[in-house]
Amino acid sequence: MISRGVYRPIIACRVREALVFRANSIMLGAGALVQIFLVNAVWTAAHRSGTFEQPLEPLLIYVTLAGLHAWLLSGSVLPYVQRQVNRGAHIFEILRPSGYLSQIAAHQLGLIAGALLFIVPALPIALLVGSLSLPHTVMSGLLYVVSLTLGLGIHILLCVLVGLSAFWTLQIDGLTLLYRIISQFFAGTFAPLSLFPGWLAAIADLLPFQATTYVPITVYLGEVSGAGALWAVVHQLLWLAALTLAAIAVWRRAQRRVVVQGG
Amino acid sequence: MRTARTAWILERAAIRAQMQYKANFISMTLLGIIYQASAFSFVAIVMYNSGVIGGWVFEEICFLYGLRLLAHSLSILPLSHLWTLDSMVREAEFDRYLLRPMSPFLQFLTSKFQMSAAGDLLVASIILGYAFPRVDIDFSPATVTFLMAGVAGGALVEASIQVAVASLVFRTLNTMSFRIFVDTIFNLTGNYPLTIFSGFVQSFLIAIPISFVAYFPAVVALGKEGELNVPLWVAFLTLPIGLLFSLCAAMTWKSQMRHYQSAGH
Numbered sequence: 001m002i003s004r005g006v007y008r009p010i011i012a013c014r015v016r017e018a019l020v021f022r023a024n025s026i027m028l029g030a031g032a033l034v035q036i037f038l039v040n041a042v043w044t045a046a047h048r049s050g051t052f053e054q055p056l057e058p059l060l061i062y063v064t065l066a067g068l069h070a071w072l073l074s075g076s077v078l079p080y081v082q083r084q085v086n087r088g089a090h091i092f093e094i095l096r097p098s099g100y101l102s103q104i105a106a107h108q109l110g111l112i113a114g115a116l117l118f119i120v121p122a123l124p125i126a127l128l129v130g131s132l133s134l135p136h137t138v139m140s141g142l143l144y145v146v147s148l149t150l151g152l153g154i155h156i157l158l159c160v161l162v163g164l165s166a167f168w169t170l171q172i173d174g175l176t177l178l179y180r181i182i183s184q185f186f187a188g189t190f191a192p193l194s195l196f197p198g199w200l201a202a203i204a205d206l207l208p209f210q211a212t213t214y215v216p217i218t219v220y221l222g223e224v225s226g227a228g229a230l231w232a233v234v235h236q237l238l239w240l241a242a243l244t245l246a247a248i249a250v251w252r253r254a255q256r257r258v259v260v261q262g263g
Numbered sequence: 264m265r266t267a268r269t270a271w272i273l274e275r276a277a278i279r280a281q282m283q284y285k286a287n288f289i290s291m292t293l294l295g296i297i298y299q300a301s302a303f304s305f306v307a308i309v310m311y312n313s314g315v316i317g318g319w320v321f322e323e324i325c326f327l328y329g330l331r332l333l334a335h336s337l338s339i340l341p342l343s344h345l346w347t348l349d350s351m352v353r354e355a356e357f358d359r360y361l362l363r364p365m366s367p368f369l370q371f372l373t374s375k376f377q378m379s380a381a382g383d384l385l386v387a388s389i390i391l392g393y394a395f396p397r398v399d400i401d402f403s404p405a406t407v408t409f410l411m412a413g414v415a416g417g418a419l420v421e422a423s424i425q426v427a428v429a430s431l432v433f434r435t436l437n438t439m440s441f442r443i444f445v446d447t448i449f450n451l452t453g454n455y456p457l458t459i460f461s462g463f464v465q466s467f468l469i470a471i472p473i474s475f476v477a478y479f480p481a482v483v484a485l486g487k488e489g490e491l492n493v494p495l496w497v498a499f500l501t502l503p504i505g506l507l508f509s510l511c512a513a514m515t516w517k518s519q520m521r522h523y524q525s526a527g528h
Contacts, residue, residue, distance in 0.1 A: 027440030031447040038451045042309055042316070045459035050313030174294055181301045190305040195312050 006098035007106045014110025018075075018117060025118045028074055033122065036067035037129035039190055057131065059192070062217055064130030066189045069148075069213045071119055073155060075111030077104055078176040081163040085170060088260035101251055104163055108156045136222025143229050147216040150236040154211045157243035158183070164247070167254040170261070188214035194223075208239045269365065273373035274341070281376050288378045295382020303328060303390065306454060317456040322397040323485055324455075329391035330410070331453045331477035334417030336383035342422055343377040345429050349439060352432045355526040368426075368516055400484050412502040413480030419505030420476055421449060423512035430512075430519040449473055456482075458490050465492060472508075475501045 018025045040060050047056045081104065084090040094100050126132060135141030162179050166172045186209040188196075193204045193214045204210055215236060219229045281288060306328060310321040319327070348371065351357050360367035400406065428445050432438045453473045457465050468474045479498035482488060488495055 024437075024440040027444045031444045034444075034448055035451060038455075039305075041459050041464075042455060045455075046309050046313035046316045049317055050315040052313050054312075174290055177294055178297065181298055185301045185304065191308045191312075195308060197308075197311055 006096075006102050007109070010103060010106035011110035011113055014107060015114045015117060018111075018114025022118075025114065028115070029071060029118050029122050032067055032071035032074065033125055033129055035070070036064050036126060039063045039067060040130045054195075058221055058223070060131035061133050061221060062192050063190065064126060064132055065217045065220065066187075066192075066213050067130065068119055068123075068126060069187070069217070070184060070189045072112055072115050073152075073212060075108075075115055076176065076180065077108040077111060077159055078163055078172060078179070080107060081166055082172055082176070085166045085172075086261065088262040090166075091258065091260045094255070094258060101160055101247060104160050105156050108159050109152075112152060112156075135220050136225070140220055140222050140225065140229070143233065144216050144220040147211075147219050147229075147233055147236060150233065150240055151211040151213070151216050153240050154208050154236065154243060155183075157240070157247055158208065160247050161243070161250060164250050164254050167257045167259070170259065183209045183212075186210060187212050188217075192218070208243070211236045211239060266365065266369065270369050270373055273370075274376065277373055277376035281378050288381075291377070291379045292382040292385070295379045296386055297382075299332065299383055299386040302450065303386070317458040318487075318490065319456050322394050323481075325390050325394035326398050326400075326485070327456070327477055327481040328454045329387050329394055330414065330481055331417070332383060332387035333391065334414045334476050335421055335450075335453075336380045336387050337414065337418035338421035338425070339383065340380040341372060341376070342425060343379050344375040345425055346439065346442070347375065348429050349432050349437060352523065353436050353526065357523060358525050361523075367520065368513075398485060400486075406484055409499075410480055410484055413477070416501035416503070416505030417476035417480070419509050420472060420501070423505070423508035424449075424471075426512045427515040430516040433519045433522045449476075453477055456490070457492075462492075469493065472504055475504050 040063060043059055043063060044056065046052060047059075081090070084093065090100075093103050096103070123132070135144055158179070162172065162175055165175060169175070186193075186204045186207050188204070188210055193201050193210060196204060204214075215232050218224050219232060224232055306324060307321075309316065310324060314320070316324065348357075351371070357367070357371075360370045363370060395402075424445060425442065428442050429438055431441070448471075452460075452468055453476050457468060457474055457478055460468065465474075480501055482491060483495075483498050488498070491498060
């Protein structure tokens with residue numbers, strides 16, 4: 001079902017797109033860096049003047065990394081899916097021998113790769129406006145890479161699921177924005193989930209969004225380590241498996257509901 | 264006078280057109296509420312963990328945040344479809360505005376009315392409604408007038424900057440990422456007391472002039488003049504600056520429009 005041949009050309013195309021529209025990519029990065037700067041300033045001021053118990057430095061490193069994660073995930077395949085459905089062009093993607101789900105996943109992966117291309121050279125600037133550090137231990141660093149990869153996989157599957165809803169509703173602009181807002185919030189982008197009020201943290205724990213940001217970064221910082229870190233990764237694997245099954249099941253039903261507009 | 268009357272008739276027609284899609288209006292308003300609620304929840308979580316920021320307590324931050332959100336929603340109420348200008352210029356739909364006997368800007372302004380600002384307005388009212396009885400402000404007629412002038416001036420500042428940036432489309436054909444960048448700066452930095460930033464950043468924020476949109480009026484109303492790094496009279500300048508920026512935006516639009524090159528049909 002997953003066709004390897006489709007990934008490389010689509011990802012290459014998206015990366016080239018990010019390079020060609022580099023003004024756009026740079027502006028996105030500038031916005032992300034402003035966000036990192038501001039979130040750092042707010043938490044620093046809160047720590048200075050308020051009744052803050054937690055140490056400041058790990059928190060600043062957390063929000064800086066979280067801001068970079070948000071930049072990594074800022075490109076979404078969903079407007080593309082919406083445009084294709086508007087024009088009825090998604091039928092061509094469905095008819096291709098490489099699976100529809102693979103193609104959408106490849107587009108999303110390509111957007112992530114395109115963002116990464118601009119994030120890496122911007123790391124010194126991120127260091128300037130925020131706080132960065134090396135992983136807690138070499139093991140933390142390796143587990144971070146594993147955890148982040150799984151988190152990205154979860155994010156891609158969630159995007160695919162939201163995109164598939166277009167087969168029913170034809171209009172997913174509102175759902176796209178809603179997904180973006182909720183996923184960013186519950187990923188712990190502006191504040192680690194450990195600082196959420198109890199009831200909110202409990203809700204966040206039940207949702208898969210923390211896999212992209214909170215889980216990998218707490219592994220990186222060594223806030224969860226050893227057995228705790230391994231369990232976090234296993235938890236992500238379980239979500240990945242569940243979402244893969246859900247995507248396949250939804251796709252089976254979606255194929256019966258193809259509506260091609262235009263002509 | 265006749266232009267104003269015609270513009271108002273067109274605007275009412277645009278509003279009526281939007282209200283035909285009631286479900287869309289409700290869902291866009293709800294989406295606006297959720298969006299603003301999530302943005303505010305960052306502030307709420309910071310205050311939940313800290314209690315005070317830059318000497319401002321939660322209720323005072325709510326007051327500042329609500330004031331800024333009110334100015335912001337008033338500025339986007341007539342202009343939330345500004346993002347469509349990009350495609351209109353690129354696909355030469357702007358031609359028809361040049362052929363009619365009315366200012367192209369007014370025609371564009373009254374062509375559509377997106378109700379998404381209604382959600383922002385609602386959230387602003389809720390936050391301000393929470394803050395008003397809990398802050399230490401004497402709501403005398405003078406203070407209320409000053410705050411209203413501040414909100415009006417703030418709305419004019421934000422609207423002017425958005426229009427000026429959007430008018431670059433006549434030259435660059437794509438302003439989306441730059442507009443989002445400007446929007447990000449305003450949305451993120453305008454909600455906090457200036458004192459949490461370093462001196463250089465403070466000067467920058469005063470210059471752009473996001474600090475005039477809500478921070479200065481809030482500082483004066485709350486009696487926090489002691490923390491000002493500028494002379495006191497500067498904090499009263501929101502409305503004059505708003506009017507000045509509106510003038511500059513109008514001039515920018517007029518001068519940029521001359522660069523329009525129709526792509527034809």
